[in-house]
Amino acid sequence: MSKRTVVAGVAWLALTVLAFGTDVILGAVVLIFGAAAVVVVQLSSTWSEHPDFETRELARARRRKVKWEKNAPRREKDAARYAAHQERQAAKARAAQDRTADDRTRS
Numbered sequence: 001m002s003k004r005t006v007v008a009g010v011a012w013l014a015l016t017v018l019a020f021g022t023d024v025i026l027g028a029v030v031l032i033f034g035a036a037a038v039v040v041v042q043l044s045s046t047w048s049e050h051p052d053f054e055t056r057e058l059a060r061a062r063r064r065k066v067k068w069e070k071n072a073p074r075r076e077k078d079a080a081r082y083a084a085h086q087e088r089q090a091a092k093a094r095a096a097q098d099r100t101a102d103d104r105t106r107s
Contacts, residue, residue: 002045
């Protein structure tokens with residue numbers, strides 16, 4: 001926890017006690033909005049510690065590359081299976097075409 005957050009928390013606590021001493025409704029408002037303000041201060045104190053967009057994208061690109069290289073044999077196998085399927089389909093089409101041509105010559 002940063003020093004700024006601790007100072008904000010102490011100030012919030014002191015203002016909340018003073019506000020509740022004055023009026024219950026005012027105390028509740030200070031309690032709720034002060035809590036939100038302390039949370040914002042905490043989040044903003046660690047804002048610069050997070051990686052920027054380019055760093056995150058670079059890490060994602062590295063993970064995608066590792067995954068791509070890991071799955072290369074699977075893709076090659078799928079490509080070979082697809083090529084064999086295409087060849088079978090072409091053979092069927094040629095056979096059907098030959099049968100149609102034979103039927104025409106018989107007629």
